[in-house]
Amino acid sequence: xxxxxxxxxxxxxxxxxxxxxxxxxxxxxxxxxxxxxxxxxxxxxxxxxxxxxxxxxxxxxxxxxxxxxxxxxxxxxxxxxxxxxxxxxxxxxxxxxxxxxxxxxxxxxxxxxxxxxxxxxxxxxxxxxxxxxxxxxxxxxxxxxxxxxxxxxxxxxxxxxxxxxxxxxxxxxxxxxxxxxxxxxxxxxxxxxxxxxxxxxxxxxxxxxxxxxxxxxxxxxxxxxxxxxxxxxxxxxxxxxxxxxxxxxxxxxxxxxxxxxxxxxxxxxxxxxxxxxxxxxxxxxxxxxxxxxxxxxxxxxxxxxxxxxxxxxxxxxxxxxxxxxxxxxxxxxxxxxxxxxxxxxxxxxxxxxxxxxxxxxxxxxxxxxxxxxxxxxxxxxxxxxxxxxxxxxxxxxxxxxxxxxxxxxxxxxxxxxxxxxxxxxxxxxxxxxxxxxxxxxxxxxxxxxxxxxxxxxxxxxxxxxxxxxxxxxxxxxxxxxxxxxxxxxxxxxxxxxxxxxxxxxxx
Ligand code: PEP
Ligand code: MG
Numbered sequence: 001x002x003x004x005x006x007x008x009x010x011x012x013x014x015x016x017x018x019x020x021x022x023x024x025x026x027x028x029x030x031x032x033x034x035x036x037x038x039x040x041x042x043x044x045x046x047x048x049x050x051x052x053x054x055x056x057x058x059x060x061x062x063x064x065x066x067x068x069x070x071x072x073x074x075x076x077x078x079x080x081x082x083x084x085x086x087x088x089x090x091x092x093x094x095x096x097x098x099x100x101x102x103x104x105x106x107x108x109x110x111x112x113x114x115x116x117x118x119x120x121x122x123x124x125x126x127x128x129x130x131x132x133x134x135x136x137x138x139x140x141x142x143x144x145x146x147x148x149x150x151x152x153x154x155x156x157x158x159x160x161x162x163x164x165x166x167x168x169x170x171x172x173x174x175x176x177x178x179x180x181x182x183x184x185x186x187x188x189x190x191x192x193x194x195x196x197x198x199x200x201x202x203x204x205x206x207x208x209x210x211x212x213x214x215x216x217x218x219x220x221x222x223x224x225x226x227x228x229x230x231x232x233x234x235x236x237x238x239x240x241x242x243x244x245x246x247x248x249x250x251x252x253x254x255x256x257x258x259x260x261x262x263x264x265x266x267x268x269x270x271x272x273x274x275x276x277x278x279x280x281x282x283x284x285x286x287x288x289x290x291x292x293x294x295x296x297x298x299x300x301x302x303x304x305x306x307x308x309x310x311x312x313x314x315x316x317x318x319x320x321x322x323x324x325x326x327x328x329x330x331x332x333x334x335x336x337x338x339x340x341x342x343x344x345x346x347x348x349x350x351x352x353x354x355x356x357x358x359x360x361x362x363x364x365x366x367x368x369x370x371x372x373x374x375x376x377x378x379x380x381x382x383x384x385x386x387x388x389x390x391x392x393x394x395x396x397x398x399x400x401x402x403x404x405x406x407x408x409x410x411x412x413x414x415x416x417x418x419x420x421x422x423x424x425x426x427x428x429x430x431x432x433x434x435x436x437x438x439x440x441x442x443x444x445x446x447x448x449x450x451x452x453x454x455x456x457x458x459x460x461x462x463x464x465x466x467x468x469x470x471x472x473x474x475x476x477x478x479x480x481x482x483x484x485x486x487x488x489x490x491x492x493x494x495x496x497x498x499x500x501x502x503x504x505x506x507x
Pocket of ligand 1: 421422423424471472473
């Protein structure tokens, strides 16, 4: 599962799921509006005292103090009284008054939407207090919390628990939740599509450096990430130096601009694959030009003078988007560039947004590439479109065996400014296997029929003097990575958290 990674680092452990939405209807037995009001005042006071007892870190202090002011706000109390006078029970009076406060905040604009959701968390706390519900008791063993959202109050309380990671299905990397999680150094992935499918007890690996959550990981993933955790603890100071001794560039695979900081921290020398799907997944309509400019600009701002390779939208058949037309026929229908050709306005907006971001940050070297190219004509079309909007460096991904045929490959190489090999897809389509068989990415890629194609692509690119990188999972496997280096690859792009381990094994 993917989302937007926040902070840096890896967490491993069992999931603990928590849903924050279930209100149990209740009322104080026989409470008239006077008794109700007294109980509510007491609950507001008690929650305020609870907040006063928290020891929030620097980032949280301001947020918590703002919430304490809400609890003491005379307007809030007046609104509660009105609800009670209109015959609402205590729960509905509290709920209604807080909802109104949150709504007025969110009307002030996007900047206040975080404040609004914090106020809703506060509402839950007050209602819990009125109902006599106790705070959650966290386990004594390390756990990864999986929830729909988590407000600043709960995060501040969690700081003393055995939590090792946080997964949320909603929220953005700029939310208060994300800021506070980063401040307490908690590996976190927010906005994870499908997080509600995770059950308590599922074993998880959470890689916040690239926004990935592995549910029930296999032995290979466990050992790869286990080693990465050890190396990351030990080699903090030497990793960047060692990377420069290698004959290839070491880039980061990212899915959100929020992961840029951690990529730099792990010594990435640029971005080899920025997946843009997160902007589109779960959305009812295509992200606007402005939204995209903002996200791409944030990314470029973090990598002045470095190569940043952004991939245009790569759809998968299992994730249809409501605003995209489907392709009816074809082996690779509704994937990658084919799907974009059926939706040219989406591709055009994306390219224009990328060109604008490059204009905003001219010092970053923005390269763009198209996924799942299936013919030389498609490569030509994409390169022309990208150049036309002023994106000077455009390339394509090699992910299907058909484009590794010598004649097709030569035509493609002569069109592009660079190539990137997506070994995850190339392996699945060459061996005709299901990608969900996770060994595919790291083990099956070593099969001679796959390696032969990879070697051919690298040598063809080299003979034309064009850069060629690898950005599939296999790039993070030292055994395969060494082979790619021997074939003459120019860059390897992997999850940032895996970079130090890779450097250690390759040098
Ligand atoms: C690949 O196929 O190797 C790749 C990097 O693309 P994705 O995993 O996003 O399909
Ligand atoms: Mg792919």
